[in-house]
Amino acid sequence: MKSWTENEIRALLEEIKDPEVPVLSVVDLGIVRKIEPVDESWQITITPTYSGCPAMRTIEQEIEKMCGENNISVLPIKTVLSPAWTTDWISEKGRNNLRDYGIAPPENEVDKSALFAKPTIIPCPKCGSKNTKMVSEFGSTACKAHYQCHDCLEPFDYFKCLK
Amino acid sequence: MTQNEALFQYVTRIGDNSLILGQRLSEWCGHGPILEEDIALTNTALDLIGQATSLLKYAGEIEGKGRNEDQMAFLRYEHEYFNCLLLELPNTDYAYTLARQFLFDHFNYFMYEELLNSEDRQLAAIAEKSLKEVTYHRRRSSEWLIRLGDGTQESHDRIQFAINDIWEYTGELFEADEVDQMMFEAGIGVNLAKIKTAWHKNVSEVMDAATLTKPQEDFMQLGGKKGVHTEYMGYILAEMQYMQRAYPNCEW
Numbered sequence A: 001m002k003s004w005t006e007n008e009i010r011a012l013l014e015e016i017k018d019p020e021v022p023v024l025s026v027v028d029l030g031i032v033r034k035i036e037p038v039d040e041s042w043q044i045t046i047t048p049t050y051s052g053c054p055a056m057r058t059i060e061q062e063i064e065k066m067c068g069e070n071n072i073s074v075l076p077i078k079t080v081l082s083p084a085w086t087t088d089w090i091s092e093k094g095r096n097n098l099r100d101y102g103i104a105p106p107e108n109e110v111d112k113s114a115l116f117a118k119p120t121i122i123p124c125p126k127c128g129s130k131n132t133k134m135v136s137e138f139g140s141t142a143c144k145a146h147y148q149c150h151d152c153l154e155p156f157d158y159f160k161c162l163k
Numbered sequence B: 001m002t003q004n005e006a007l008f009q010y011v012t013r014i015g016d017n018s019l020i021l022g023q024r025l026s027e028w029c030g031h032g033p034i035l036e037e038d039i040a041l042t043n044t045a046l047d048l049i050g051q052a053t054s055l056l057k058y059a060g061e062i063e064g065k066g067r068n069e070d071q072m073a074f075l076r077y078e079h080e081y082f083n084c085l086l087l088e089l090p091n092t093d094y095a096y097t098l099a100r101q102f103l104f105d106h107f108n109y110f111m112y113e114e115l116l117n118s119e120d121r122q123l124a125a126i127a128e129k130s131l132k133e134v135t136y137h138r139r140r141s142s143e144w145l146i147r148l149g150d151g152t153q154e155s156h157d158r159i160q161f162a163i164n165d166i167w168e169y170t171g172e173l174f175e176a177d178e179v180d181q182m183m184f185e186a187g188i189g190v191n192l193a194k195i196k197t198a199w200h201k202n203v204s205e206v207m208d209a210a211t212l213t214k215p216q217e218d219f220m221q222l223g224g225k226k227g228v229h230t231e232y233m234g235y236i237l238a239e240m241q242y243m244q245r246a247y248p249n250c251e252w
Helices: A006-013 A054-067 A090-099 B003-026 B034-063 B069-076 B093-113 B121-149 B153-169 B178-185 B192-209 B233-246
Strands: A023-026 A030-036 A041-046 A132-136 A144-149 A157-158
Touching: A006 A030, A006 A041, A006 A054, A023 A090, A041 A054, A054 B069, A090 A132, A090 B233, A132 B034, A157 B121, B003 B034, B003 B233, B034 B069, B034 B121, B069 B233, B093 B121, B093 B153, B093 B192, B121 B153, B121 B192
Parallel strands: none
Antiparallel strands: A030 A041, A132 A144, A144 A157
């Protein structure tokens, strides 16, 4: 039986996409926190994006299925809450994929101190215009907000910045 | 009461607050006044039910009788739920729904902020995760409060009426009993008096900006934290538990 390395397993996980954002692998999303050998098996640790994210269960099952198909002996997937996931953990490749797919990637600002902070300017993923406005604080999933571009008129999702 | 019993009760209360409000908000699914609000309310419900999942799972572990989060959520009787009464009040209309959300979000925010420093590491981890979501909820409901309060005469009157009407349910949030006291002294739970001060200050600021008048402190309704609920609770549970009661152990 083949013996696996951490990097090989990570490469396999690159193939598993977030079911709600299919251009983002679970590795690019930053939710795979640890891949470590435990005795004769591997322990994979993940962290949820949002507490109620319905994709987490599917992602767990996909990881287990992938390991099964490749004869990797894996312990039940472990979920940790702390440190809490942040959009800073989305890789550069993941950000580019999001933009190409039509979802504006998270901007690196979030003002937690002020209650009514000025809205962050989100460039349109289609035409790059900064003349956009928030339509709703929630979009098609909990991790996104809904925007519209005033120049090309395209409605688009924004992957909210979470820190 | 042992420390472990108090911790079970304490975590269950926080979990039940999230669960029952999440259930209430989910009733708006398909009924929101506009599509964006329908989505926003149900996403908030999703966050709350997610938080309840973590909390009730942990409560089951503390109890040590093998109950998982689903059994905690769906197979308890009314007097075994310990959420504050505020969270089980009916949605009524959009003004009532937002008034309840606004008053609770500010409490929830300060509670989780304090829980970050809890001696109980799992509770602190849940707080760290939840605080990010609740920060967003609080901003949203506060902005809505200002939009409605400082909006038209109609919207102003209706949100003011809703706040006045449910105000008597806010006192329970800060009512410390034996469980709260034990948890606070153990460095696990929050100082409710401190949160009350922060809550009043912040709620006043937003209500001022919304041109609304904060009601006077008066008689407050209590009971939920001890499992004594309003007449609405049974109906919530009947709807929530129907599937598990009718078809035990059914899975989605």
